[in-house]
Structure formats: C-alpha cells, structure tokens
Amino acid sequence: ADIDTGKRIKVAMVPKLVGLSVFKANQQGAETAAKSLNIDFLYTGPVTASAQGQVDVFNSLIARRFNVITTTSNNPTQLAPALKRARKQGIKVVSYDSDVAADARDFFIQNTDYAEFGKALVESVAKYIKPDAEIAILSSTPDATIQNEWINALKTYLSAHYPNIKIVTTQYGQSSPSQSLTAGLNILQANPNVTAIIAPDGAAEVGAAAAVEKLGKSGKVVVGGCSDPNSIRQYVKSGTIRETPLWDEVKEGELVMYVARLAANNAIGPNSTFTAGDLGTFTAKNKVIVFSKPLVFNKDNIDQYQF
Amino acid sequence: MADPSNPGRNEVTARRRNAARLPLDGWERSLLVLLVLLVAGLCLSVDGFYPGFAGFLALTENFLPFGLVALGLTTVILTGGIDLSVGATAGLSAIVMAELWSGLHVSIWLAAVVGLLAGGVLGAVNGLIITRLRTEPLIATLATSFIYASIATALAGPSPPAGFPDAFNLIGTGTLIGPIPLQLVLFSVLALLFTLLLQYSTFGRRIVMVGYSSEAARYSGLRIDRIVLSAYVISGVMSAFAGIVLAAYYSAVRPDMGDVLLLSTITIVVLGGVSIFGGEGTIAGVVIAVLLLGFLRQGMLIAGYSDMVTTMLTGAILLGAIAIKNILSGRGTGLAALLTRIRGRRPATTGSAAE
C-alpha cells in the first residue's frame, strides 16, 4: 500500500541526549526517510541524559505544534505527563529504543525482542570461554530501563543454557566512556578470574574493551555487549571483541519516520501490518513494533556498517 | 545605594530611611524592565510563546521549581555560604516520599510532609557539618551531595515509584482560581514569606549580619551556629519542596532528578543581585531573575533553539549583567576597583586601611 505523503508534516526526533553515536545513526536514517516522506524533520534533545531536558523539549514542540514526536526516553514515567499532554492536543507520539509508559505513546518500536537480545548478548561471549567461567557485567546506570530488561533476559538465558557461568560483579559506567574505562579496569583488577565482560551499553562496551587492552589481557578476556560499529571497530578487529549484537540503527531511524508518517495519517492500527518502503513489512502487536532480529557484528561484517 | 549626600558638618541628622531600603532597589528595577521587555519581545516574535493567557501562565510550571530552590539558596548565600547539595536533597527527599507511598502505603500527603522533613534533616546535616566541624560550606555540601545521591539511588532501586494520585499531581500541573497554576500560587506565597522573613524580620537581619561579618555578629551576641544551621535547614526544606513539586509534575521520581537544579539556581540567585560573598541581596531580585531566566529559556526552546544555545545565552546574560552592574557602580580595572572591593569585603584580612 502506498503511503499518502500529500500533506507536509512536522516530525521531531528526541533522543535521550544528543551526542551519542547510536542516536546519531538513528538520525542519519531518519533524515533520509524524512525526505521521501515529505516530512519537516527536526533532531533535538538535551545535552545530558536528563528527563527534565527531554520534557523541556517536548513542551517546546507542543507549543510549536509538531505533528509527531518520536523519542527514546531517559525515564519512562517522568516523560509520561508531558507526552500525554501532547497527545491530548492531537500530537502523535512514537517511542523507539527505550519505551515510555504505554499510555503516553501511540506506538513503540522495539529494537529487538528482549529475550532474543539477551540470548545474543550471552552468546557473544559464552562461546569463547570455559563453561564454568566467571564473568562480569558493565552496564550504564542502575536504573536504565532497557539495560535492566536485557540484563534480566541474559540472566534467564544464562541460567538455562550455561548454568555454571557465574556473574561475579555488576558495575556501572554511567554511560560515560571514561567512567566505563575506569570501571572496566577495576573489574579486571579486583576480579582476576573474570574471563568475560558483557557490556550492554555503548560507552560501557568501549570502556570494557579499552580496559582489557590496557591491561594486556586481550585474548584472555573476551568482551561482549552492544555498541555502534564505529566505536568498537578497532576492538573487533583486534579480537578483544569477538562478536557483538546490535541492530541496524540507521534503518531503525528510517522505520521511525515511516511509523511517524503512518501514525500522522492514521493509517495504522494498534494491531496491524504495514509496509515501510524498502524496509519491508512490519507488524504492530498491541502498539509495539519489533524492528528486527539482533544483527551480530564480527570481524568479517563490521566494515559493512558505518554508523 | 544611598545617594551621596553632603554630610552637614557638625550637625547631627536623623534623616528617615530612604527609598533604597524598599525591596525594589536599582538593580531589581533594571531586571524588571528587562523582564518586561523580554516577555513582550517573546510574545511578539516567537510563534507559540503566547498561546493565550492560560497557556502563557502554564509556561511557569516548567521552571518554578528552580524558583523554590532559589529562595532557600538565597538564604544560605546571604549568610555567606553555599549549598551545592540542593539537587541531591531534592532528589533524595522526593524518593523518600515516593518510597513511603509506594513501599509502605503511607498516604501521599503524609509522605510529602515527611519528604519536606527529610529535606530539613538533610539541610541540618549540612549545617551541622559546617558549624560543628567548621568545614568549608563549598566542600561540606559538595561531599554531602555525593552522599545524598548515593542514598537516593540505593533507595530508589532499579525502578523508582511512579504514577502518584491525580490529586497530588495537581501540585505540579494543576490550576487554582481559573487559569493560575497552583505552582505559581505556591511560589508567590513563599516569595512573599521569604521577603518578610529575610528583609523585615529580626531573623533576616541576623542572617544578613552573619553574611557581612560573622565575627562581628558573634561579638554582638548572635548565635551564629544556630543562624547558619537554620539557613541550611531552610535551604534543605525548599529543595525538598522543589523535589516534591517536580515529582508531582512528572508524576514520577528519579534519584538524579534534582541534578539540573544546581547551576541554574546559583545563576538565578546571583543574577538576582545577591552577593556571592553574603550580606547583600533581595528576594524581589531573585524572583525577577527566576522569571527572567525561566521565560527566556522557554521562549528560546519554543523558538526552536537547542538546549545548548539557551544555556550559552544564560551564561552570557549572567556575565553581561554583572559586568554592566560593576561598570555602572564604578568598579572595573585599576585602583578604584580594588578599593571598592576591599571596602566591601573581608575586613578580616585586608584590614580597614581604606576606611
């Protein structure tokens, strides 16, 4: 079915914070799609990952009468009142990546299925270590929703398939590359038996990999997790990271725009199937659209992805 | 400042207090003019800034929590101190409230009162460290802000409570008497109270004395420690209040939700004409600065400027305003500036050589 692009609409994309590569990859895709969909596109957000900053931006978007707000949230509940206000004024809200409260948005584009991603995270290291190895987790912050979902999923998968692998410590890098590096170093120094670190956060995976290389433990300690390919390319090539799952952030950005356009046109229902140009066909189930299966980067394929 | 009148030599004058002591001094008046111009300019030039009276007033809901913190912080800065823990206090108090409500099923209103008390206690801890251990306020409150933040994170757990009762959320987003936001009503009442407290009461006079010279105040029989302690308690309670209003506004809490408050609030207080060295400043100035920076930020955001441009502009305005203030009051480069500063500050170390 063709998408009606007759009326020009204003769509904003509000990431958790501007200045993180993964979100810029979304932006890259969104911009391309916006052109073909007759969308006035705006990429804006707070500088630090603060819900308050996002709410300020939402408020201004409401005042400027945007047609659709798309966002990945710093805090599902804190953003809800502002987004509900937006919806009351007829603005469509599409969340992606990190969801907001279900009643505060029209659709949610989930990167990948949580359980599948948990599995991919485990597999990114489990193949390369002993079945009774000690591993560590390096995440972003203790209350990061999506990271916590993934960590839960990976623990479930771990206990089912690798019951003897032990998680000895969970540390946090606050999404800051430097703090992640320090945390990574500390993990390895304080727990000399750790042979793998799973870092389900962009900054954390880079920090963990850098820490392993600094300590000269490359080859002895495997790093897994998820991050955008640009940040980790060198570590994948050097072998510190064997494989690492993500999804195609650029294409996800495109999908966000398709959903925004369709939502503005009132062309998709809470449970429906739709086609998003070259991206293919997607299904909304109870307003949730799963974007893709995990895309696993490794030495061989990583150069195909530039974001 | 008082006009430089010629002292009638040898004759004792008991002239009445002049206009300079009214709450609206020269600086406040300039800020007020600037505020009016700014709001008028934004209304005319920024589409969506004035969506009707109610919508315009509703804009204040986005920044009045800063004002609440500013009132408390002003009290502390007037004593010559500083409170870097306002953000962490706001976060922790709100978390305490939310956890009581969701974990122990305490009524949200009672929980809110406990939250305010918690703010007072946190402020008292600051005050006690400063008065008992004689730690620099800057360091003491920096340290406690780290500690409070840890406690807040620990209390909040991985998924902090959210979805407070609608009646409670009205504190953040409700209106009273027609279109007037409840927040605005609360802020106005508190601003009035603080004006009375700091500028017309004996307590306020004592605060100012301590701010100008805590040594002299001590020799005058003031209980410095008590006064300083109460200033930090007030700051703690006001931070907690801001945290609770934010909680109602978002209908959610987060341990780090107060972090944004600190730097902006210091900027507000200083722009409002409060001397960072203590003693000098008025609530009226601070209130105007709250509105000035608040509307500016909202206007810029609505006009489509990014968060960062707004932040930069705020910094530039702060520097420009204080620079102009200094130039107009004859400070600046060279000896005159030095002398002015010496006379104004720290008699303890510079002596009264310039009497």
Next chain:
Amino acid sequence: MTTLPLPAAGVPEREMSAAAPRRSRREVREITLIVATALTIVTVGLFNHGFMSTQNLRFMLLNSVVLSLVALGQTLVIATRGIDLSVAPVMGLTAVVTGLLAQSSGLPLVGAVGIAIVLGLLLGTLNGLLVARLAIPPIITTLGTYSLYSGLVFVYSNGTQVDSVPRAYATLGNGFVAPFIPVPIAVVVLAVALLLVWFMLNHTRFGRAILAVGNNDAAAYNAGIGVTGVKVRVYALSGLLAAIAGLMFVCYTGSATVTTGTGDHVELQSIAVALIGGTAIAGGRGNVVGTVLGSLFLSVILTALVFIHVPPIWYSAGEGLMILVTVTAGMRQNRGGAN
C-alpha cells in the same frame, strides 16, 4: 652589596622567646597524605593482593593524571583567592576538538598539542580578563563561562563523539617511556607539569606574586605587583592545564563526548583535591605537591572501594565521605599549626 641607609645597630635582645612556628605544616600535610595513601594500599592489599600489584598501582596513578593536571591549575587559581569552574568544559572542549580532528582528518599529535595550548590559553585568558578587569567575582565569572564553553563543545561537535584516536595519541596516553622502562609517558607528563608549576610557584617572582595577590590583593597592588596581570595569567594557566588534561584524557581513554569533563564534575573534584592537598580556599596558600598527592589518594580510595566489594551505588558516597574527612581533618591540622 647591600648597604642600608642606616648605621647598623648592636644586636638587639630577643623579644620573642617562643620558637616561631615554621612553614612545616606543608610538609606535614604531604606526609599525612602519603601515609594515608600507603596505609590504604597496604590494608586493602592484605585482603586482595591484586590491589598491590604493580599493574594496579600504575593504573591508579594513571587514573589520577587527568584530574591532577586540572587540579594543578585550580590550585593556582585558588591560591589567588579565586575559583575556576570552567576547567571542566575547557577540558571537554579540548578533548573533543583535538579528538575529532585526529579521528576525522588525522591531525598530527604536535598539531593537537598546539591546539590544546591555544584553546586553553584563550579560554583561560577570557576568564582572567572578566575576573581582573571587570571585577566579576571568580565564581560568577566561571559559572558564566562554564555555560558558554560547554555550549561551544556542542556547537563545535554537533554532538559527534570521539571513538578512537590514532596510534601516536594512544601512545602518549598509554605508552611507556621506553619498552624497558615501565614508566607511563602520561605520568612523565604530569611529573614535568608538576615540577614546572612547583618551581614557578615557589621560586619565581611570578609565583610569589600569585601568593601575594591571594594574601592581600590591595597590598600587593600597593607594593607594585600588577595584580590584574597576575590574575589574568593565572586563569590562563588554569585554562592551559585543563586543556592539556583534555588532550591527555582523549589520548588515555581514546574517547570524548560533549559531556567529557562536565559530566564527571571535574571542576568540583579539582577543587576538592586542591583543598585536600592543603591549599586554602581563602587564598594565599597553594600546595601543588599536596594537590597531586590528594588526587592520587582519591584515585586509590575509589579503586579500593571496588576491591573491597562495596556496591557501586555507594561509590559516590565513598567519594563524598573521603573528601569530607580529608578536608576537614586538613583544616584541623592547619588550625593546629596556626596557634
């Protein structure tokens, strides 16, 4: 030869019998910090031998390099009775600018050093001019420029982050002086900076002028010291050191984002570390060796928290407590020495 315009008199009788207190409390502070650091290392090391490994010791040292550099400049500023909050964005801006140029257009390391120097001096000088020429209190000045400079980071980078740096940079950040000398280059950079700043502060006219201004700027002015110039130069130096710290940061971590520096509250940490080291917030006294020791102590404490398995949410509390205890204890020490 000095001849005073007066005939020398006979040796006068001693008036003050009590031995006057010497400048010794400075050394006392340094010894205290060294002992505290060593005690922490040994105590934690007893429970976890990894803590005392040369590798871990080296990393604790390395981890303190960036903060130490920033804090050196901060110490000078505080010694003039000022404060510099803008060190964080200056550091961040330098890290992002040099890192992005290196990443995208292969800027040679010399160029990066040049950029860092120019940026740091420029931004620092602006602070200094505002403080000294327009008499804006330092805390307000640098609060304002904090906003301005952190905006610049964003304007320049448009949010792009640095993910990796060329080999030369990484070597500067991580490499050893020579393969057979296991001393990190970054530590040498810090040592050189410390030596220069220490020499300047304690043995040059300019350094003494800094302290004179911090003691009593009016008296310093009356004595013919160019107070304005001294202040401008001190803020410029602080900017310079923060910028070098930014460069070292990007070399060491291989990454930089718009919140580098500001996100980690380097401005507050550097103030805390300077005070831990024995510099007086009221000015007039600056102890750069103490500053570096303080920064090292902080690094050791933070690492120790991981080794003794304190849950991560309490790290920040641990840092706060450590700052509170050391600074308070240090102030006691000073008061003790004064009477």
Next chain:
Amino acid sequence: MSYAAAETAPVAAGHYQATEVTKTFGSVSVLRGVSLTLRPGRIHTMMGENGAGKSTLFKILSGLLRPTTGELRLDGAPVAFSAPHDAHQRGIYLVPQEPALMPELTVAETMFVGQLPTRAGFPRRVDWPGLRRQAQQALSSLGLAIDVGQLARHLSIAQQQQVECAKALLRGCRIILFDEPTSPLTSHEVERLFGIMRRLRDDGCTLGFISHRMDEVLDISDDISVLRDGALVDTVDRSGFDRVRLLSQMVGREMRVIPRRTASFSTGRPMLQVEGLAHAPRFHDVGFTLHEGEVLGLAGLVGAGRTEIAETIFGIRTPDAGHVRLGGDEITGLAPHAIIRRGLVYVPEDRARHGAILPMTITENITSGLLDRLRQRFGLIDRNDEDRTGAAIVTQYRVRCAGIDQPLRQLSGGNQQKVVFGKWMGLQPRVAILDEPTRGVDVGAKDEIYELIEELAKAGLAILVISSEMEELVRLCDRVLSIYEGRIVAEIEGADITPARVGQSYLSRDGLAA
C-alpha cells in the same frame, strides 16, 4: 646583586610640598586647599578631629589617592603618582594604620613583596638566602629582633609596624608617613617606635605622623599642623607648641584641660566577680571584683592577655578554670548572647573586625545588639521604632554623619567608634567592658566619651576599661590592675594612680614590688 633599593637616596633631599591640595568624594569635600611642606630631618605631625582629613591627606601624599586639585612637589619638581608603587620609587612610603599583612607569607618575603631579589642565570629564581639575609639585616639595623622565617600572621600589630618601617628602608624610601601608628600600641611599644622614628629623623629622613595622643605628639614632633574640616588651620614648630591652643584649634572652640576624675573609689555592690580564671597559655589565675559604679582599669603591654581575659569573661572563649559571677549569678561558660541578656556587654578593641559591620547602615549597626528589644510583630521589625532608636543614639553620642541610614564605612574612624559605643550603651547594661574605647578617637570626641563613661559610672554602671593609653587610665579609673604575661601583678588605687606608677607596674612579673 641586582637589588634596586640598595642605592642610597641623595643626601638632604626630601623636601615634600603640597600646594592647595583639595579632595572631594562625590559631592563631599574632604580636603580644602591644604598647603604644607614636609622637611628632611624633621617629624611633622598632623592633628585634628576625626574626619578632619588627616588620613586622606597622607593617602594623597603617598599615591594611594589622587588629589582633586592641587599639586605635589618633591624637591621642587612636580610629581604625580598613579599608584603607591610610583610613590615608593620616588622614595615616599606610607605606613598604614593597620599594616597590610600577607598572613600566609614569611616575614622576610612580605618585606620584599613586589621586588623579590633574584639570582642571575636561567631560570631566574628567587634568591631565598639573600632575601632572608637582607630582611634580617634591615630589621637589625632598626634594632629589631624579629624572626624573618616565621609566617607574617604570627606578628603582633607592633611588630607589623616595625616590619613596615624596615620595608620602607629596604625600598630606599626617605619620606615615611605614619598614619596613627601608635593607637594600637602600649606605651612601651610606642617608646620603641619613637626610638626608630628619631633615628630615622636624625639620619635625615622626612617623617610624617598622625596621632590623637597629645602627650606623644608634643614629645616627638618637630612641626605640628592642625587640620579642621579639611582645611589647614595652623602649622607651628616646637617653639610654638601649646597644648591648650592646639586643642582649641582642632575643635574650633575653647577647650579646657579636664582634670582627673574626682569621684573616689566607689563602694557599691559587687557586680562582676572573677575568680581564678585561666585560659592556658594566655592567662592564669585572674581574680578581681568590679563594683557598681566603679571604673576599673586593666593596664599592660600588648600581648599581656587583657583582651583574652575580657573575651573569656564575655563568653567568646571558654575558660580552662575559674568562675565569673555577674551580680551573684554564675555566668562562667555561657555564650555571649546569654551574658548580654544578663547585662554584661563588651566593646571589642578591633572595631573593623569585631565591633562594627561597616557595609551596614549606622542604624542597623546600632540596633544589631538590641534586635530583641525593638518593637516587633510576628518577628517583623518595627522600622519606625528602629529609626527612633538609631536617631537617639546618633544624637546622644554626637555621631557626625549624613543620615542615620548612611553606611557605617563612610564615617571616619572616630565616628564609627562612637556608633559602636552607642550600640552597646543602648542596651543599658549593668557591667560594661571597654577594650581600648578611644582607639583612634580624636581629642574632642575622646572627652565626650570620657564624660560619658563617668556619667554612666555615676549612674551605677560597673565599668572595666582596658587601655594602653596611660592618660586614659589615669583620667578614668578608680582602680587599676596591671597585667603581666597573663597574671595580675599589681593593684593601684585612688590617688596612687599616676602615670609613673602605672607605667612601671606592668613591666615585670614583680609588679610594683621590684
């Protein structure tokens, strides 16, 4: 050796002349056409009431202020300074009333601030040993034994002034102006300073001096100029010195020399009883009783511990041992606010730091001690009542000011002191401790304060006066206690209180016995 100050100034130069100098601050004119000449080998003293413009004149002469109109000539050639440093280079040095201390630097370094000697070679570094040597040498040449390695903050005020003299010499300055150097000094210290000044004079230096103490002035001066309301009234040399005439010129009316207080030792009820009070290491076993209507003096050298005794009684410091009773009630260890409430007040010696809040208005300063007594509703101050209180005190103590809401810092030192005095007397206390009550106060005002103290005593107030001015103790006290190194070493009563006896009593551990 590359130190500029080493050059000796040309011999016999040092004629320093001011012609028709005026100075206005805003619309206030402080100096009105003052002309005078300072000559080498002479000590030239400025006298005048508080606010007459003495300090302002010296600040102009030393480059700290610029004259509004008028001219300065040095050895006949016009000079203008943009900063004190310029004046130093021309050989003119001002020893300010409260010396500019650099508390965290060593004494040696403070002496060389701004011109530290450096060693040749690269990098040019400060010549610390040379600096120490030169500093020590400069001090010894003045007959002083101050350890130059100690931190400047450990110096007493007297020592600070001595160091300032040495600083002037180190800078090769031959014209040295002293602004009220003696007011914080005891007579012993004053003698020592005068010794230095005389030596400088005899060596051909040009000296300027300001003091409110008539005896001193007549003792040391070669020329005296009297300023009144910013105008020069008269300049006389030694042959024309006349105490009464000078006084009259200063105040602009006939003055009589007031005799010693005639009231004899009061036998009122004991009001303040101090027993075995100690605060190591500053004072030990201090005990005395102060009676209703009595004026009791504490004499002693600077550093004898009198201020500490007073501060301990007032609750600023906690005693190690001993008791203080006020009208029978134990007040030992109470905080100042509680002691004030019971009727004891303390007028501190350091006005700028402890006595007054200079940026606040006159009224606010006056009411700062009696906030609780002002009329108020819900804790809000009744401003009319406050104004009335302020105005009453200003009138009663004849404070010279533009209005009761003038910031205190705009007043001259003496008028500030009157405000502080008034602030405490406004509380109508039972016991008052006055620590150097007339420091920096001019003769006219001094007399007013003396009369006031007498009136208050007559009305039953028990007064403890700490003073380093012999005249003052002799004039006021019914009884004098001498303190030596924190112990009471002598007690002198009634007619025995003479300058000679008192002056001798506090110089040694043995008091008058020796």
